[in-house]
Amino acid sequence: MAGTVRKELFAVTRHLYLARHGEATPDESGLTENGRRQAALLGERLRGVPLDAVHHGPLPRAAETARIAAAHLPGVPVHACEPAGDYVPYVPRRDELPPEAADHYLGFLARFPPADVRPELAEEAVARFTGPSDETRHELVVTHNFLIAWLVRHALDAPEARWLGLNHANAALTAIRYAPGRPPALLFFNDRSHLPPETPG
Numbered sequence: 001m002a003g004t005v006r007k008e009l010f011a012v013t014r015h016l017y018l019a020r021h022g023e024a025t026p027d028e029s030g031l032t033e034n035g036r037r038q039a040a041l042l043g044e045r046l047r048g049v050p051l052d053a054v055h056h057g058p059l060p061r062a063a064e065t066a067r068i069a070a071a072h073l074p075g076v077p078v079h080a081c082e083p084a085g086d087y088v089p090y091v092p093r094r095d096e097l098p099p100e101a102a103d104h105y106l107g108f109l110a111r112f113p114p115a116d117v118r119p120e121l122a123e124e125a126v127a128r129f130t131g132p133s134d135e136t137r138h139e140l141v142v143t144h145n146f147l148i149a150w151l152v153r154h155a156l157d158a159p160e161a162r163w164l165g166l167n168h169a170n171a172a173l174t175a176i177r178y179a180p181g182r183p184p185a186l187l188f189f190n191d192r193s194h195l196p197p198e199t200p201g
Contacts, residue, residue, distance in 0.1 A: 038171035043072030089122030
């Protein structure tokens with residue numbers, strides 16, 4: 001208990017920025033020309049943020065987005081990170097879902113093989129990227145729609161099934177603040193103000 005109190009006393013605010021990868025090619029081997037432009041605009045949007053690190057999932061579309069965005073962020077280190085990958089964070093029971101939506105969501109999730117359901121990675125992402133830190137942190141995670149939905153749900157303390165139905169545009173930006181002694185604050189969600197209309201998400 002004393003250790004927990006001591007940790008809380010010395011914790012400081014963390015700012016987490018979440019971005020979905022840019023528009024991917026049909027085979028998802030990388031980004032389209034439009035996706036590369038989206039990634040560059042994301043980097044320009046974040047140029048004034050005192051980022052400590054850029055993390056990205058291991059798949060090519062996330063890695064390429066992070067690399068292009070980081071080119072506009074001199075000196076910010078870029079790290080590949082498995083918990084920032086593309087996976088299903090949680091499969092709810094039928095009774096956790098609204099009756100009118102249960103068939104739709106369960107049918108959608110049934111399309112994913114068991115190997116894509118990785119609640120342990122979702123737990124690791126929460127442990128790694130959320131909550132106050134022992135030093136001021138501003139971090140960008142370039143990831144995929146499902147993890148962004150999961151982390152937003154977690155920040156809002158919503159039921160686990162509620163990650164379903166949260167959709168994020170390509171290269172849009174979400175920010176969450178984790179301050180000691182306060183609940184997480186969702187500062188903005190799916191912000192596309194840096195993306196012109198001709199770069200759809």
